[in-house]
Amino acid sequence: MNDIAVIGSGPAGLSAVLYAVRAGLDTVLIDTDFLGGSQASYSEKVDNYLGIPEINGFELMEKFREHLSGKPYKQIESAVVEIKKADNEFIITLENAEVIKSKTIIYAAGAFHRKLHIAGENELSGRGVSYCAVCDGDYFEGKKAVVVGGGDTAVDSAVYLSQICSEVYLVHRRKEFRANIVSLNKLRSLLNVTVMTDAVPVSINGEKSVESITLKNTVTEEETVIHTDSVFVSIGMVPKSSVISTLVEIDQSGYIAAGEDGVTSLPGFFAAGDVRTKPLRQVVTAVSDGAVCVSSALDYISKNF
Numbered sequence: 001m002n003d004i005a006v007i008g009s010g011p012a013g014l015s016a017v018l019y020a021v022r023a024g025l026d027t028v029l030i031d032t033d034f035l036g037g038s039q040a041s042y043s044e045k046v047d048n049y050l051g052i053p054e055i056n057g058f059e060l061m062e063k064f065r066e067h068l069s070g071k072p073y074k075q076i077e078s079a080v081v082e083i084k085k086a087d088n089e090f091i092i093t094l095e096n097a098e099v100i101k102s103k104t105i106i107y108a109a110g111a112f113h114r115k116l117h118i119a120g121e122n123e124l125s126g127r128g129v130s131y132c133a134v135c136d137g138d139y140f141e142g143k144k145a146v147v148v149g150g151g152d153t154a155v156d157s158a159v160y161l162s163q164i165c166s167e168v169y170l171v172h173r174r175k176e177f178r179a180n181i182v183s184l185n186k187l188r189s190l191l192n193v194t195v196m197t198d199a200v201p202v203s204i205n206g207e208k209s210v211e212s213i214t215l216k217n218t219v220t221e222e223e224t225v226i227h228t229d230s231v232f233v234s235i236g237m238v239p240k241s242s243v244i245s246t247l248v249e250i251d252q253s254g255y256i257a258a259g260e261d262g263v264t265s266l267p268g269f270f271a272a273g274d275v276r277t278k279p280l281r282q283v284v285t286a287v288s289d290g291a292v293c294v295s296s297a298l299d300y301i302s303k304n305f
């Protein structure tokens, strides 16, 4: 039986593997795609990971993988179809019909940004279309930004971008916002921010990079084009938690309820990275989670085996 099964090979999962093998634990890493499955792989540029001033997201993931090269752990490329806990062990059934047994699980399957699914979104992703203001806002210093969404992330993103960009538009599909009223009032007080409600994006336009966004008013059906250098899509994330949603406590948005120690409602099952409830989803916080979860898993193993 393995000591630790790490599910997910993004920054959180790879960090967990590193700490697990250093602790001498029998470790297995499971993912459907070891190259490029994680959100970090899609970042055009990462310049907020301490010690690496600037790097492409995929190259950063390559560095993480290189760090694990030759280390004593098993790697299985397959999807997890079921996880059960029987007696004191976890039984993980994979799509390839393999059954893995482990004393603990570090679940680091991540989350993906919800997409608008409109023309130009995919084509201009990384060329003005972004899903993270904190990650990419700096690239649009003194330029225009459009933020789409009406939740806390969208409002926080618009407030953040208002300090960097010359002009910011917040576009939301309804009049009522999900975002908390304090942040919303702050946003409305900012002179370089325009809030547009009852508006849905129709297309993101541009040749080599974002040049404009076309919006449709949901009441009048009238279309408007806003010239902008960037579009920040902030319409929520989708955590990859469906396979464990009946196993551990998850919050109303689908994230696994776990504190900084990664401890969940199910003893021996730890959550790391974007799939966990947390205020800031970044590579650096994911890497930290992976390390902390191994510490929690070691503590659990020492008390239960």
Ligand code: NAP
Pocket (backbone or CB within 6 Å): 114, 115, 116, 148, 149, 150, 151, 152, 153, 154, 156, 173, 174, 176, 177, 178, 200, 234, 235, 236, 237, 253
């Ligand atoms: P969210 O609360 O789910 O809000 C997503 C927003 O995007 C909603 O306003 C939704 O509109 C809109 N939306 C969804 N699909 C859309 C589409 N296809 N086209 C246009 N608009 C669309 O997501 P979130 O803002 O990322 O927040 C997630 C959780 O993290 C929340 O619980 C939030 O409170 C929390 N959070 C907290 C903080 C903080 O405390 N400072 C910061 C960030 C996030 P509708 O409203 O019409 O559904």
